[in-house]
Amino acid sequence: MISTKFAIPDIIFGSGSITHLAECAKRVGAQKIFFVSDSGVEESGWVDLVKGILRANNLECVYFNDVNSNPRDRQVHSGAKQYLEARCDVIIALGGGSAMDTAKGIGIIAGNGGQIRDYEGANRIMRPLPPMILIPSTAGSSSDISQFCIITDVEREVKMSIISRSLVPNISIIDPQLLITQSRSLILAAGIDALAHAVESYVSKLASPFTEMQALKAIELIINNIKPAAEDRDLKALEQMSIASTAAGMSFSNAGLGSLHALAHSLGGICDVLHGWVHPVLLPEVMRYNLPSCVGKMGEIGRIISGSHICSTKEAAVLGIDCLEKLFVELGINTRLRDLVPEKETLKKICVTATHDACHLTNPRPATWEDLMTICEEAW
């Protein structure tokens, strides 16, 4: 095996773990906190809870909520300006991938200056970021675990993948209780994002034994828990989804992703689609495309998804993809690309842009933009 790296933040996991926030903030030296969240999380009441915890512990706090789905470069720049002007010393974010990635972007600029587009790609951040504590309110993006930060360059219509060890926060506080205020639809979109992280990183060119065990465990937990989590908001199932998302995060952060995420990023940048809704549309087709390059691994995934152990590896792989498609239909999720992309003519731009995304590099089977077009045509 060639050298492989495995890095994760310190994790505090469990119902009620959010109550450890103040001691965590003090551990990383916080005196004046820059707190990032968004209006959706505000409505759930969790933002007020965090503010209350910080206040009760005499921790000053500047609140920032200019956060979008597919967060924009200008939001990151404006946040960094406010962080520096207020002389904050620690960043805390509470939310899904959008709030956490906005916080990471703010940290990049606050610590390194320049424009966020200067850091697009892998390992381009040279100076340290402020200490960060991330608190996910969804079980999906795992930005709280990962070295990834995805920010939209509005002018170029590109969702940039920024990947660096320094984007792993100091501490991730994962409290599954936060999920009970999520809508069915958001639980599904996040859960399928976590599933896509697990599947893509398991077959990634950079997968290692340390990431593989996390990825397989994540797939198993998501398949067994996504329905009760979404339909009944069952706390036990939500907890299992949190564990799954965290495991998938440990996997993809260290193994990378693949062409599905490259496409999801370019599609999000051009059509401003919610990230999680791209996967039910494209995941099965990307798996079919990758199958010849990783039959053994796809067979293992297929056995977990289908629960069947009697067929051959190749048959298990195919059966797994079919079962996944059935699951998406059962959950009532859109699976056709035509419902996400307003005009078919943009497909070429989407595919060409995807081939420049850092995630595309670790796909197990090389793919030209024309190959990606074929995948999109199949999913249309």
Place this chain on the structure above:
Amino acid sequence: MISTKFAIPDIIFGSGSITHLAECAKRVGAQKIFFVSDSGVEESGWVDLVKGILRANNLECVYFNDVNSNPRDRQVHSGAKQYLEARCDVIIALGGGSAMDTAKGIGIIAGNGGQIRDYEGANRIMRPLPPMILIPSTAGSSSDISQFCIITDVEREVKMSIISRSLVPNISIIDPQLLITQSRSLILAAGIDALAHAVESYVSKLASPFTEMQALKAIELIINNIKPAAEDRDLKALEQMSIASTAAGMSFSNAGLGSLHALAHSLGGICDVLHGWVHPVLLPEVMRYNLPSCVGKMGEIGRIISGSHICSTKEAAVLGIDCLEKLFVELGINTRLRDLVPEKETLKKICVTATHDACHLTNPRPATWEDLMTICEEAW
């Protein structure tokens, strides 16, 4: 689930990963390195290699090799004095648990002052340690992963368990190539130590889903690879043992251990026995004692060890313990306590001391010193 913590160092894993040492040292700010190893590792040639890498990268280095099996308090104090006098800024250790724990002890005193016995127990280290990079030369102790440091208080004849988040090094560089110069006997002692870490942490009171998946994977890999690793020094098998030891380290560092390790520490402190040789003697009996408190988990362990899936959970658990005993006999390892303890009268002292060890607290079944005596009698 109540809150659980999961913390590990940044890991660089793989054959040849030792060549990344200089860049790692620079990343943590090294200018003058305190390098800890021992005469056994010197003979293998790896100490000279590390010195060469540091020299080639203009990194100054003070070398310290006053390291014993069951490292002593006075060695830690003398190392800390040398570290401070030489104004070093980073600690690097290369070796097994003894060299790495000596390095951690030196770091504790260098950063916090006082005597090493002041820090015995859990969470008693209040100030930061110097940055640490640990390079294991055995696949067993996983001190390079863990928050544990075991130092012998010579006066009291106690192997002290010191446990703290700050004992997790910044970076662990795990290069399986380093194992090829190990003797058969050391590969076995280390491998069985890793197996004991996995088994004890899997059934520990503090086990979490994050530690459990690591522990089970470790058990599977050790059972499948310990023979070819020890008999043939097969590089592939040694690599798998390294992965297993690392996974077991992630597990026990965060879940804790149990009464086996409590006994192994007290036995090591009183009789100066090599740590790894205690487990073949006591592991099966401790598993039998714990069985009523964790039948389900012991059944899973038993299924992995025995490879049998047809019997009941309880039967699988018992079968697993029997298979383990057979394995130790096949490997030609001593399994009787009388061959480790010169005088049977010391057993009481060993058992009483064990009940004060921090590892004893997380054993799944409570045990008085009299219970431990019964275990020792069975193993005599």
